[in-house]
Amino acid sequence: MKTKLTISLLFPVSCFLFLVSYQALAQKEFIYDSMGRRDPLIPLLDQKSPTGLRTEFSLPREKVRLPLEIKVKGILWNGQEYFAIINEQVMKKGENLGEVKIKEIERDKVIVEYAQREFTVFLREEQEK
Secondary structure (H helix, E strand, O other): OHHHHHHHHHHHHHHHHHHHHHHHHOOOOOOOOOOOOOOOOOOOEOOOOOOOEOOOOOOOOOOOOOOOOOOEEEEEEOOOOEEEEEOOEEEEOOOEEOOEEEEEEOOOEEEEEEOOEEEEEEOOHHHHO
């Protein structure tokens, strides 16, 4: 009887310990910190290089956010070019909205450039997801 009691308690206790340890080890998101070194998942060999070795490695880029919120309210077409209504202003390709440059305006989105990076802002918010 003592053996049955020990076995019947052993299973639930071991399940509880497994679940507790699993939740402690599980993380929602892992962020790799390269500390300025090359990405270890990029191969060292490059078939396109004359020597066969990769000579350039891109370092991980910092996350950049736009300095202001950009809302595209509408996009207009005059038969030659697109215009976008951004934050209550009519803008065209090449113009600046503060530090943000309007790089391209398409039928349903606007591509902007800030800090040498491109961002796409859609006309409808549900297309962003």
